[in-house]
Amino acid sequence: MALGGFAGLLILLPLLAGMAAWLEIADAFYRSGALVFGGGHVVLPLLEAEVVQSGWVTPDEFLAGYGAAQAVPGPLFTFAAYLGALLPGINALAGALLALLAIFIPGFLLLVGVLPFWNQFRQWESAQALMRGANAAVVGILGAALYQPVWTSAIIGAEEFALALTGFLLLTVWKLPAWVVVALLAVAGVFIPLQ
Structure with a gap:
């Protein structure tokens, strides 16, 4: 049924x-x-x-x-x-x-x-x-x-691509916890100028 x-x-x-x-x-x-x-x-x-x-x-x-x-x-x-x-x-x-x-x-x-x-x-x-x-x-x-x-x-520019690549490497190569990567990238994202 x-x-x-x-x-x-x-x-x-x-x-x-x-x-x-x-x-x-x-x-x-x-x-x-x-x-x-x-x-x-x-x-x-x-x-x-x-x-x-x-x-x-x-x-x-x-x-x-x-x-x-x-x-x-x-x-x-x-x-x-x-x-x-x-x-x-x-x-x-x-x-x-x-x-x-x-x-x-x-x-x-x-x-x-x-x-x-x-x-x-x-x-x-x-x-x-x-x-x-x-x-x-x-x-x-x-x-x-x-x-x-x-x-x-x-990913609208080189800065965003570099940030995404950094996050990928932090997760896969250096095996950092996801919450640490999110926190680090959030802080780094503040420094990317708005377009």
Whole structure:
């Protein structure tokens, strides 16, 4: 039933989206949640395509919310609540709740639907190959999410590039804790002139 519900919503919501604004919102966030495999950051380009390219949210609002979501603990999917609160034509609280529910529901339906078959499924060679392929795709999507919109909006000059490279080296070569790197780069960022 859960797998049927997952597929049914994935098929029906796009067909019904034109009937009401709340269905259009539910469709956009449900599809984003349904197509994410491998981690929260994979949802970033999907959400950007749904809310920024449609004109619901400006690129600056999107990046501000993404930055805030990175500053607090919790899953990146909660970013959907922020985006839902910004959507035009719907109450902010209702939009936040609708977006949050719509992005989380596909994962719950898949979990409940696949769990009884998981041990058997993961032993199949074709399933293992499928998971390896999905993992490789996730790496590509994460690279795309890093580049657009994060890299293209944050790295606008040589100073920003040098700061990002320094942060990468501090994390990977010198193995400093992430919070130390964030603090150091935040202080260093103060000295980069605004353009």
